[in-house]
Amino acid sequence: MTKTELxxxxxxxxxxxxxxxxxxxxDxxxxxxxTVRRIFKVVGESAKLVRKECGIYRYE
Known part of the structure; x- marks a missing residue:
């Protein structure tokens, strides 16, 4: 989905x-x-999956 569509x-x-x-x-x-999803972050296509402390992965 593109930003314009959203x-x-x-x-x-x-x-x-x-x-x-x-x-x-x-199922x-x-x-x-x-399924209803709670969205807490919207990132662009250039976002990278980065490993943080304790092995947790986050998109930045």
């Missing part, structure tokens, strides 16, 4: 509304289901 999708949502992102996943039997 902006177009959310421009009609109110300023104080909480956003929920729905991801299509598969344990392989059937499609929708």
């Amino acid at each position: 902006i177009k999708m959310i421009e009609s949502i109110g300023d104080n509304e909480e956003l929920r992102f729905i991801e299509e996943t598969k 344990r039997d392989g059937f499609p289901e929708e």
